Amino acid sequence: MNLLGWKYLDFDEEKLILKVEMRAGPEFINPAGFIHGGMLAAMLDETLAPTVAAVLAAGEFAPSLELKVNFISPAKVGKILGTGKVISKGTSICFAEAQLHDERGALLATASSTSKISRSVKPKSEHITDWSSIVGG
Numbered sequence: 795m796n797l798l799g800w801k802y803l804d805f806d807e808e809k810l811i812l813k814v815e816m817r818a819g820p821e822f823i824n825p826a827g828f829i830h831g832g833m834l835a836a837m838l839d840e841t842l843a844p845t846v847a848a849v850l851a852a853g854e855f856a857p858s859l860e861l862k863v864n865f866i867s868p869a870k871v872g873k874i875l876g877t878g879k880v881i882s883k884g885t886s887i888c889f890a891e892a893q894l895h896d897e898r899g900a901l902l903a904t905a906s907s908t909s910k911i912s913r914s915v916k917p918k919s920e921h922i923t924d925w926s927s928i929v930g931g
Contacts, residue, residue: 810880812845829869838905841892845878856909
């Protein structure tokens with residue numbers, strides 16, 4: 795997350811919405827002069843993963859099964875704001891969506907994800923049990 799300058803902003807526990815901030819640096823520019831789509835996809839993933847993690851119980855983890863990305867507008871160097879929302883969480887599958895906006899509020903990209911909720915086989919001492927350090931709770 796350091797490569798992307800990831801920073802927690804807010805998590806609404808009632809609406810299940812996470813807000814984060816990232817930085818699109820000049821090293822991410824493609825030959826057309828815009829931020830490479832792969833970097834935007836990584837930013838969407840770094841918005842979705844903690845969004846899903848925020849609703850998991852201790853000892854659970856949820857690797858992505860699928861990530862669908864839509865590129866809407868070209869992104870430029872600068873601050874990128876990510877918003878993630880849990881759409882549905884069952885006992886084994888979680889669906890989430892995310893959006894990226896630039897500082898002016900222009901929609902840059904969207905994504906939807908499907909994650910498989912699993913229980914860790916690691917010894918309990920190795921679990922991340924307090925996601926608040928990640929999602930600021």
